[in-house]
Amino acid sequence: xxxxxxxxxxxxxxxxxxxxxxxxxxxxxxxxxxxxxxxxxxxxxxxxxxxxxxxxxxxxxxxxxxxxxxxxxxxxxxxxxxxxxxxxxxxxxxxxxxxxxxxxxxxxxxxxxxxxxxxxxxxxxxxxxxxxxxxxxxxxxxxxxxxxxxxxxxxxxxxxxxxxxxxxxxxxxxxxxxxxxxxxxxxxxxxxxxxxxxxxxxxxxxxxxxxxxxxxxxxxxxxxxxxxxxxxxxxxxxxxxxxxxxxxxxxxxxxxxxxxxxxxxxxxxxxxxxxx
Numbered sequence: 001x002x003x004x005x006x007x008x009x010x011x012x013x014x015x016x017x018x019x020x021x022x023x024x025x026x027x028x029x030x031x032x033x034x035x036x037x038x039x040x041x042x043x044x045x046x047x048x049x050x051x052x053x054x055x056x057x058x059x060x061x062x063x064x065x066x067x068x069x070x071x072x073x074x075x076x077x078x079x080x081x082x083x084x085x086x087x088x089x090x091x092x093x094x095x096x097x098x099x100x101x102x103x104x105x106x107x108x109x110x111x112x113x114x115x116x117x118x119x120x121x122x123x124x125x126x127x128x129x130x131x132x133x134x135x136x137x138x139x140x141x142x143x144x145x146x147x148x149x150x151x152x153x154x155x156x157x158x159x160x161x162x163x164x165x166x167x168x169x170x171x172x173x174x175x176x177x178x179x180x181x182x183x184x185x186x187x188x189x190x191x192x193x194x195x196x197x198x199x200x201x202x203x204x205x206x207x208x209x210x211x212x213x214x215x216x217x218x219x220x221x222x223x224x225x226x227x228x229x230x231x232x233x234x235x236x237x238x239x240x241x242x243x244x245x246x247x248x249x250x251x252x253x254x255x256x257x258x259x260x261x262x263x264x265x266x267x268x269x270x271x272x273x274x275x276x
Contacts, residue, residue: 003071006057014211015044017110021211026182027068034059037063042106042212080095100237108225109236110211119205120249126177126203130168132189134160137181139208140239144179147247151254165189166196174201181225183209183234186217194219207239 003024012020022042023030030038039046050061059063080101123129129148133141141157148155158168158178169192170184178197190206194217206219209227216262223246225239 005066005067009054009055012052012055014057015042015048015109017211018042019049019052022249023064025210025212026054030174031065031069036218038160048145052101077136100213100235103226103228103235103238104241107224108241108264111242112222112224112225115221115223116249117245119223119246120223120253122177122203122205123148123246123250124253126153127175128156128172128177129155130172130176130178130202131155132158132165132178132180132191134181134187135236136236137183137207137239140181141237144243144247145242148250151247151251153250156220161189165192169193169196169200172202173201174198174224176202177205178202179205180219181207181239182219183207183225183239190217207242209239237243 007039009016019038019042022038032039035049053061056064058067061131100165130147131141133139133144138160145155145157156168156171159165169178178193179189180193186194192205197220203221204219205221205223207223207225209225211224213222221244225234225242227234227238
């Protein structure tokens with residue numbers, strides 16, 4: 001849900017970004033929550049929320065609630081695409097690439113470096129890597145699996161949906177890593193993956209585009225990638241760049257082992273597939 005405010009500050013803090021993200025993605029829950037309850041959930045003070053409310057141009061918390069309640073915004077892929085196309089005077093490839101630069105910058109600002117390093121270490125130490133990606137994210141899952149296999153990391157692509165996910169997930173054990181792409185909301189398959197991790201003992205890593213994620217939807221490791229506002233066409237530029245950055249960092253940490261794996265693959269191709 002994309003909200004319109006009397007004014008939007010040019011610069012907002014990480015705490016304010018969490019507040020805005022929470023309100024946009026959980027409007028019904030927000031409308032039923034007091035300022036203290038929201039502050040406790042987001043780990044920010046009531047003073048911070050009140051100050052941000054005023055920076056948005058609202059007189060107080062109650063006025064912000066009325067604004068959220070009154071707005072009825074169209075959703076869905078078609079509406080998002082139309083919103084993106086009409087956000088500029090005319091679409092040009094130059095404007096589009098400039099926008100992607102902004103998405104990459106926002107990703108860099110929202111990405112926790114400690115989480116990124118945890119992801120690198122988890123991939124390097126994992127016995128096996130299971131990847132779940134569906135819909136538009138399936139291309140990212142394929143890319144990640146391809147890159148990891150070239151480094152000699154055993155990677156498996158889980159079925160995209162339904163009970164078949166459980167059939168693949170049943171093979172995951174302690175020492176394995178399960179990766180999923182859960183940008184705007186947690187899918188039913190994502191709930192299965194998080195729900196089964198305690199019993200199986202595997203670690204979880206998720207790619208998100210939300211500044212706030214409820215505790216029950218949190219993976220062990222979370223990597224943030226900005227894809228645009230809720231009502232915009234959702235770009236895959238930043239997530240794809242983040243996948244490649246992760247693979248390069250893993251390769252560097254593996255050191256000579258990654259070079260040996262790539263060299264071995266190269267010689268196999270020369271020997272057994274000379275025409276390729």
